[in-house]
Amino acid sequence: MSQVRDDRLDPALLRLIGVTLLGGIMxxxxxxxxxxxxxxLAEEFHSSLSAISWASTGYLLALTVTIxxxxxxxxxxxxxxxxLFGLVVFLAGSLASALAWDMASLIGFRVLQGIGAGVVDPLVLVILARAAGPSRAGRVMGMMGVVLSLGPVLGPVLGGIVLQGLGWRAMFYINLPIGIIAALLALRVIPSEPAGEHKSRAPLDVLGAALLAPGxxxxxxxxxxxxxxxxFGTPTVLVPLAAGLLLLFVxxxxxxxxxxxxxxxDVRLFTSRSFAASVTVQGxxxxxxxxxxxxxxxxxQVIHDHGARAAGLLVAPLGMGSALAMPLAGRLSDKLGARKLVQGGAVLAAAGAVVLTRLGDGSSEVWSALAALAIGLGLGAVGAPTMGSLYRTLPPxxxxxxxxxxxxxxxxxxxxxxxxxALILAAAGTGGVAGSGISGFQHAYWFVFAVAVVILVASPLLPGRPEAAPAPAEASGSEPRQALVE
Known part of the structure; x- marks a missing residue:
């Protein structure tokens, strides 16, 4: 009697997903x-805004180097x-940042936070991909996509609420209870590797690290x-850009x-059409x-004269659209493959961008919110199937x-x-970004439209419909790679 594959997410896998996302969302x-x-922070530490920006830039660079x-x-x-190591480092950086006494100490502790995030963030993808297996990669990556979509939108909103109500130090203290709970749950929920499996003796590629991370x-x-x-025409941009590209080439x-x-x-991974297309579309x-x-x-802010908080809330439809689309698109991609869903999502995102290019000075915020929702829905329908297709074909x-x-x-x-x-807005305005009129924003939305068109053109290179797996998978992620119908 033939076996019927059960694609439901069992309670153990759902717990693993929840615990992993709890740790990763910070x-x-x-x-x-x-x-x-x-x-x-500039007022607190009597510092310039350019110096304060290094609290964010240092975090981002540390994360990028660590990944x-x-x-x-x-x-x-x-x-x-x-x-667990990444969580501990991140929490240590959070506590130290909350206790920072000057600008230099805050930047240093943010770098420590970034190192922790550089360990935890990619591990979210690794844990979920291994646990899901190929047949459920799309739906699990769709659930991951909800966090990825809402994070950039909710971050400034939550930051503003915490800042106004509790002060800037609370923005770091708030990580401590979340992180401690995530670590305790991880001890119970994240499975340990079988004895000997994690004892790889492969030495660190020191030269590669010295080239790739700073690149x-x-x-x-x-x-x-x-x-x-x-x-782009300043040494502060051209010099690091040239150095970074040279390091990556070497x-x-x-x-x-x-x-x-x-x-x-292994750069030979890019010789696989499926891998190259998936990571390019995700980029x-x-x-x-x-x-x-x-x-x-x-x-x-510029056209409708809204404050930063109101503007942040009005951007929420873009993140919400992506968060709504990703779980559904991910689930469908496990049966239909990525191509059709990505094509439909690209068309929807392009349509939303076209609506934004038609807005005028007196256009209602309702139209821009609906167009942003369409872009979010479209990009969400692209993101989850693309991530699912990557992990569906990548060797374990x-x-x-x-x-x-x-x-x-x-x-x-x-x-x-x-x-x-930023370049488009500056080129269209007479006084930099703040001086840009409606034409600058229309050109910016044409850029988003062009991105959607490129995704549409690249979509035929994505993997085709997955064939049914012969048997159900275990939560450990030991399921074999699925064949694909090209």
């Missing part, structure tokens, strides 16, 4: 929460040990500076020639999402490396999206 929220406290090394550490120390960090820093200064040569030491990221999702998240608040031993690539490309896409929109 880093995702913290990456944006602190931005709303810039003025308060590639985390991929290697998974094999050496095991997921559970590394997860990513310098590139992200350059794009962040381009977004802040609304130009790393590729090193990884291709490596013989004795396994590279941190484009980050680009389009952060471009919209950067342009929309400025639109409400390459999951940590794939997660590192996915997370870093999403970071690069987000930074590039902000930089491009």
């Amino acid at each position: 880093g995702i929220l913290d990456s944006t929460m602190v931005t709303v406290a810039a003025d308060t 590639p090394i985390t991929g290697w550490a998974v094999g050496r120390f095991g997921v559970k040990r590394l997860w 990513f960090a310098a590139t992200v820093y350059a794009l962040t500076q381009a977004g802040e200064k609304a130009t 790393y590729v040569l090193h990884a291709l020639r490596a013989r004795r030491t396994e590279p941190l990221i 484009l999702v980050g680009l389009g999402t952060y471009a919209g998240l950067f342009a929309l608040p400025l639109y409400y 031993e390459k999951v940590p490396q794939g997660s590192s690539v996915l997370y870093n490309l999403n970071q690069l896409g987000g930074a590039l999206g902000v930089a491009c929109v």
Whole structure:
């Protein structure tokens, strides 16, 4: 008698998902929460806003540097040990940041926080991908996508609420009870590796780490500076960008020639059409999402004269749309594959962007909110199936490396999206971003439209419909890779 695959998420897997997301959400929220406290911190420490910005930039760069090394550490120390270590480091950084006595100490402790987040954030993807198995990768990544979608939107909103009611130090103290609960639950819920499985003796690719980590960090820093200064034509952008791209190029040569030491990221993964298409489309999702998240608040502030809090709330439909679409699209992708869902999502996102290009000075916020919702729904319908397709075809031993690539490309896409929109707005205005008229925002939304079109063009390269697995999978993630109908 033939077996029927049971794709339901069993209680053990649901508990694992909940505990993992509880630990991961802190880093995702913290990456944006602190931005709303810039003025308060500048006054508290008698410092300039440019110096205060390093509290966020240092966090981001530390996270970016740590992610590639985390991929290697998974094999050496095991997921559970590394997860608990990352949580402890993040909590230590949170406590120290709350107790910071000057600007230098705050920046240093934020860097410590970023290191912890650089361990925890990619491990969220690794834990969930292994536990879900290929047949349930889409729906589990859809649930992960809810956190990824809402984090950038809710971070500034929650940060503003905590800042106004409890003060800036509470923005860091709030991580402590959440993190302690997450760590205690992780001890019980996250499975330990079988004896000997995590005892990889592969040495750290020291040269690769010296090239890859600062290469990513310098590139992200350059794009962040381009977004802040609304130009690429300054040494503070061009020098780190050139250095970052050079380091990444040299790393590729090193990884291709490596013989004795396994590279941190096997660049030969990109010879797989499915892998290359999946991580590229996911990077484009980050680009389009952060471009919209950067342009929309400025639109409400500059054109409609709303305050920062109201503008932040009016951006919520974009994140909510993505959060609504991801679980459904992820679940459907386990049966239908990624292509059709990604194509439909790209068309919907493009349609929402076109509506935003037609807005005028007197257009109602209702239309912009509905268009933002459409963009969120569309990008959500792209994101979850794309992540699911990546983990559905990636060999199990390459999951940590794939997660590192996915997370870093999403970071690069987000930074590039902000930089491009800042350049567009500056080029259209007479006084920088703040002086941009409605035409600048219309051009920015045409950029989001172009991103959606590129996703649509790339969609045929994604994996096709997955074939049915011969038997149900265990929660441990030992399910074999699924075949794909190309």
